[in-house]
Structures are given as structure tokens and as C-alpha cells.
Amino acid sequence: MRGSSYFKSVSFGRLTTIFAGIMLLFVSLTALQTWQKLNLEYDRKVISQLEASLDQVIWQTSDEAFVFNRFQEFIDTAKMHGINSLQLQEKVIECRDHYQLPVKLFFYQNGLLTRAFFSEKTDLPLFTPILQGMQATGEEFKEAQRQLHQMLLNQFGPGNRLELVKLTKKIIKRYRVKDSDQFYYWNETEDGLGVFFIATHPNTFLQRFASVYQKSFEFGAGDPAHNDWIPPAGVTSDQVAAAYLKAGLSGQNHTVASGHIWYFITDETGMVWCRAFSLETSESQRPQWALAILIAALLLCLVSLVVYLSSLVGIIPGTVVCNWLDSLSIKYRVLGLFSMASIFPVIFTVLIGAASLADRAEVIENAIVSESLAAIEPLEKMINIRIAQCEQLGHDLRQALTTEPASEDLFMRYLQKNSVPRLLSRIEVRDEECNTLFSTDDRAVHGVAEAMDVFSRIAMKLHSPARMGQAINRVSPAEIVSESVLSTDEIGMATIIRQRGRQWVFRMGTFPTTWYWDAFPELASGPAFMCITSQLQTVYEEQVKDELVDKAGNKDSISMASEINYNFTDFALIPERPDVDREALLAAALASSRSGRVVSRVTNIGGRPFWLVAKAEKNVGTHVFLHLISQQERLNSLNPLKWRLAAGALMALIVSLLGAMLVTRLVVLPVQDLGEGISAIRLRNHSYRTPVRRDDEFGALANAFNKVISELKELEYGKIVQESLLPRAPIVPDGYDIAFFTTSATDLAGDYHDNIQLDDGRLAIILGDVTGHGISAALAMAMAKATVNHTGKDGKKYPQGLMDSLNALFSKELKPRHKFMTLVTIVIDPISGKLEVDNAGQSYPRLFSAEKKVSEDVAIPSMPLGAMKKRRSKVEIRQMQSNDAVILYSDGIIECSDKSGDMFGYDRFNSLFDSLMNQRYSADGALKEMMRQLDEFRVPGAFPDDVTLVLVRKL
16 A cells, blocks of 8 residues: 555645646747747847838938939929029038038020039030030931030040930939049929039048938948948947958848947948947847746746755745645636646747747748849840840841841831830941941941941951952051951950851940841842941830839839939839839839849838838849838738637637536536535534535435435434433532533544542542544443443442443453443542542543642553453552642543644643643633643644543642
8 A cells, every 4th residue: 555655745736836847847948939039030120120221321322312312402492492592502502511512503494504503614615505405306416416525525524425415314424534423414394494413523422421420329331441430429430340340250241249239231332331229229129028938937937846846855835835735625726727727828829829920920021022033033134025126126127228228217117116216226337348328326426437447347358358349458557457456356356256147235335235237248239237236225224114114003012113323323213103102212222222232121102011122133234123012911911820829829718718617517516515515514504415416426425425414413313312421510529629521523422421429428530432433432432321320329339340340341342343441430538638540541640739839640551441351450549638630631632733743742731731720720711721722732623532621629
């Protein structure tokens, strides 16, 4: 049989604490994982926000945007206050003095120069007629282009003839003069206002930054090549440089240094923008709820472990907590267990759900970037269609020229057939003498005429020498040198000359250009050489506009573009939309162009959040493409996951509640019924009946309880009969004080006390205790009472004769049933105070001496009645003096224990008896005080054994 230590080790309290500890450990691990995931998500968002915050800084301080913003301020002021207003003059002075941007400004009204700022006399011949020249058409425009060509070349350098300047309306155009980037801008509005602005010798990057952000607590800028930095407020230049170096060594754009989170953007010129964000502020905004759950779960897990281990070794707090848990009723135990079973799954669901949502959101955002790049890719590659169309144009024109003479009509017809725009598309046809049969070039303006002379002669000499005749031998020294140079592979022209009838794509100036050439060796007369060129910039621009305008109807996935590149920028959106944050989109596009990176942002269109991905295309190098995807549409895909998580948590609660209700009905209610039945027994409520809810084990128990309750009345009758056998009050001789006290552990007691007035004047007092409780003990006690009555009042038979008769009876009748009785009899002579004591295994009487002020046992070692056939009698005689007292007691009072298990014991009983007698308590008062102190000491409830006290005090 397992010992009590085993059952203590598997008590409900210990099982509950270890179960809670294990569950809290799982919660801690889950919370740790969720906290780490939320930290990564937070760090990613912080870095993304830092990067996005630099868009406006780049928009304000990059050279082309800086100049564009100043020029727009001039135009807005002129429109609002007039060209000759003081406000316009103040704005111009602010640009020069505050922004340190040297400018030349020319204002026109209906094409006529009206006002100029910071112009020189040498500027007027060019800028007075320039707007009128760009308004001209046909031969008038060609003539204006010839007249202004040299002045434009001197002012802006190559690649800025009038037809090209005309194309830059509303565009910031970069040009280079003596290793210095400069800008011009022109525009003409419907109300007749025209402007031509020039930014001469723009200020440096750091000067621009300082003029816009004089004292910034967040933003900084620098030129790492010269170790020149403008730091954010609160940090030094050395700290910025160290952070930039640290980020570079880590291969990332961000780092943590000097108590800040840093983000750096470097453009193609090596200039750097930076954002510094306080690490302390960042940490204060970090989500902490998962960490709070982690810490709370770890602490509670540690507490559970301490409680469990301390309970095993029997020390506080384990013993207190486990004892309290063990003392709970089954109802509260079940509710507690189901509460834990309900709360833990909900916590797991919340933690795992938060991590899952963060993972899913990150996956969606990454997919958005991939999807946007996939949507942008066709826009980048569609230039290949135009290149193929240009090549087909060359083949078609080559075939047509064998039957038709070259003309503008022929050129236009085949341009339209192949969907190639006329603008900046050029053709030249020559005969066998290298004379021009037809050309769209103006030799006075276009600078390739001489080069074309040399190339055509070399090409015809190589591919159709028979058509050249004697002209093949007429060459100038310059042509000999050019032919030698162009025929080598070092400069890449030898391959082009050797392969006719195909198209080549290469850069002529800033942007890619298609060039198709061929010879006509099969013809005897007519064209001998032809070439066609188309600038892909204009071809691509038209293609982008057509494509994006066609797709403008989509509301949830929007494609846009802006012409932003190093050489020219219009800062316009294709297509324009009134519901977008125009400046935010352009700032993101400029950041992508400047950094050469794909950028991802969040913006609003019509009050709806959209993801924005911007990418600068590289094939032609003219545009930045923007792709926007509605957040609402994609984040709605998380709703099923959110609903599943919510439903999972709700189902866990519902299942737990249903389980609690089921267990309550199956177990808790029947147990409560039985508990109420026990209370009815304790309260002697004979009318109570335990409900029989089911025909199972609990039903059988309920029936048994009802039977017991129905038998209580009979037990009550037995108790009444038993109490009638005991004396109602003690017989008290003169000069004595006698008191009785008795209480039973059960309805029927096994203790017996009595007093008999003997015929010789003495008083016999008896106290006995039958082994066990209940009916059998009560019957044995009744047998003892009957024997006493049969013995009668004959003084000769007390105490020895009575004790022998009881021993014979118990030995014969009760010994076979293992029933015995301890009993003590004292006989007092009231006159002399003589005390005779005979004992049969009962607790020794305690005799108090008033003279000595202490009590002592009247010890008579003996066996209980019935244990032996013939007992050995020994009578002890004592003499009682005034204020002496003797107490008889059963062991029920000795065996009472407190909450810790300590018994009341003999020492405490003897000490209490002495104290009361020394205080001269009456017999009845002394017994009441004893019981009061006993009740304070013991555990409340029923007595573990019958308690009987008899106190005799001589006055």
C-alpha cells in the first residue's frame, strides 16, 4: 500500500502548480518568438520611415529640384502680383542672397521681352527673339534656327539647337559650361506670360542644404570625398562621418551609432543625405505588449517552480499555497482548471496570431514590390518594340527608294506606317558621287554633315565600288585620314561599316539613338547610300504616354511615370491625376533616380492608402516609373486569417465553457449535493434528501446518503437513550465542589461517567472509555451502566468488587469482538477526605495539592477491562486536604490537535489544570475554561474522540 507521502506529492496543489508552470513556460517561449518577430517588423518599419522621410529632403536640395522650386516661385509670384511687382523683385533677391543661386531671368508677354533680371548686354540678341523663334513654323522656324544657332551654341553648348530647346518646354534642362553644371527652363502660358530662366553657376550641394535646412534636428548632408559634413543638431561632424563609415562597412544604408539610428542615401555624384533618429525615442515607441506577457509569464513560471519545489521539502511558501489549493472545494478546483485551460489557449492564439499577421503582412509587402517590378518591366522593355519598328522603317524605306525618289511625303508615309514619330527622326539619301539627293538635316545647323560625307564615301567604296567610277579615286587628305581611323576596330566603327542593311543602337550625345544605313549596289543610277536616325528619347516618350494613358482607368493598380533623369526633368506625372499627392510621388521618383535604387513608400490617393514602388528605368534613361497598389485590396486578404484567429480564440473559450458546464453537471453538482447532504447530517436535518440526478455512481451515493439521513432519527433516539443512562447532575456532598463535562465525537458516544452514593456514606465516581465510537461503543457503555446498577450501593463492592465484575463481563462478552474498556473508579469519604483509586487502563487521575500548588498523577499501571480473565487489582489511597482537587479525563482531550498537527498533550493539560486550581476556579468554571482554551487550540469542527471530564474539588 502506498504511503501518505506519495499522496501528498501528487496533491491537487502540486499538480496545479506544475501544470501552471509548464503552461507558463510554453507561453513564455511563444511570447519570446512573437516579441522577436514584432521587433524585426518594428525595426523594418523604422528604417522604411527614415528612408521615406529623406524624400522631401532630396526634393528640396537636389540641384535640379532646387532650381525647379526656385523657378516655380518666380512664376507663381509673377502670376499673382505681376512681372513688375515688388514682390517678384523681393523673391529674386531672396533667391540670390538666401539661397545663393545666381540666375538670369527673362519675362515675356506675348512673345516680347518685357523684363529681365541680372542679364548682360550680350544676352539680349539671343533672349529677345528666342520665344518668337520657337513659335515659328516651317521655313520660318528653320531660318530662326540658323540665325540663333551660333548664339545658342555659345550660350548652352552642343546639343541645344533651337529645335531641341523647343522640345524642353516646362523642363529643367541641364547643360555644361566649363566643367560646371547649369540649368535653363522656359515656358509659355495661355495668358501670354512667357519665361526663360537660367541658373548660372548653381551653389554647391552643401550650400543648398544649408540654405533650406539651417538648423535641423533630424537631417544632415555631406560630401564624403572631402570629409565635409553638415550634421543634424545634437551630433558632430565626426559622429556623422563615423556612422556613414560604419554603415558602409556593413554593406547597408543604415546603422546605429552615437545613440541614434542613421539612414544614408548617396546619389550618383557621391553626395550624401542622412536622417538621424534618437535611439531612446525609437525604443520608447517599440511595442512592448509581447515583452510584458513574456516577463509576466516567466515570473509566474518561476513562482510556480518555487512553490512546487518548496512544497516538496515542506517549507513556505509551497506548503501554504498547496494547502490552500488542497482546501478548495471540487467546484472551485474544476473552475480553476478550466479557467487555465481557457486562458492559455487564448493567450497562445493572440501571440501566434500577432506573429502570423506580422509575417503575412511582410510577405504581402515583399510581394507588392515584386508585383510592381513585374508591372514596370513591360514598360521598360516596350522600347524594344519601337527599336524594331525603327529597323522596319529602314528596311521599308530602302525598298521604296529603289522605285521612288526620296521626299518628305515618302518619309512621312513610312514613319506613319511603322508608328515612328517624325520629331527628331532624320533621313539622308546620297548618290554615287556622295551628293545629297534628299536630307532632313540642315548643314548649317546639324554638325554631322562632314562626318556623313566621309562615312558614305567609305561605305560605298566598300560595298558598291562599281557605282563610284572615277570618283573612287578623288579623295582629300582629310578623307584618307578619316578612312584610316573609321576602318579600325579600336573606335568600334569598322564593324558598322562592314555590315550594311541593319540597324545599330548607340548613344549620340545624351540618349540612345537608332541608326540604319545601307548601300544600293544593285542600282545603276539613283540612290547609292541612305541612312535613317531616330532619337529613342522622343520615340520612347510618346510610347510611355500612350501606354499609361490607356491604363489610367484601373483604380486599385495604377501605373504612372515622370521624366526625371540627370539631363532634363519636367517634374510632371504621366498621366496627371488630381487625387494624388503629387509632390510626394515626385519626391519618391526623384529619390529613386538619384539613388539608383528601387524605393517603396506608402501614399494616399483619394483618401485611400496605396503602396508605391518607384524605379528609374535604365534602357533609355529618361523616366522613373511608379506603380501603386491599393493597400485595402491586398490587406483584405488578411481578413480571413484575422477571422480564423478570432474564431479560434472564441472556439477555445466556448469549448472550455461547454466543458466546464459539462463537468459541472456530471461531477460538480453531484458533489455539491453530497456536500449538502453531509451538512444536513452534521446539522441533524432529518428532512433533507440528496437529489438523485442520474443512475450512476453518484446516484448510488445519493441514495446511500438519503438512507443515512433517514436513519439519523433512529440515531437521535439512541443518543437520547444513552444520555438518559448518564447522570444529569453530580451528587455533591457538603464541603465539596463537583462538575461533569462530556461531548461525543459521534452521535453515540463510547465514554461513560457516573456517580453513586454508597450506603456507607462514601461517594463513588466512575469514568470509562470504550474503544471505538458509534453504536458498538454505546452498547458496551450501556453494559457497563447495567453492571453498575446491578452492583448497587453496597460500599463493600467499591471500588475493587465493581472493577472485577466489569472485567469478567467484558472478558466474556466483548473480548471475542475485540472490544475493551478502560475505566477508573474513585471512592471519596466526604468526612475524612480519604480517596481510594482503582484503575483499569484509563488515563491516570490527576491530584492537585493546594499546599504544593502542583498536581501529580495517581499512577496505577494496569490493563483495560476484558483484556485478561482475571485482573490484578491495586488500590491507591490518597488524602485530600482543603482546596485539593482531583480530575478524571478521557484521552479525547489529549488527542485534540491544531492546524500544524501538534496535539494538546499531557503537558499542556497538566499545566492548565494547575493554573486553574491555583487561581481557585470552581469546578464548573475550571471545566468551562479548559474547554474554551481547547477550542482555541484545536482545528474547528468535530472532536476526533469523545471528551469527558470529572472534577472534584474539596472546599
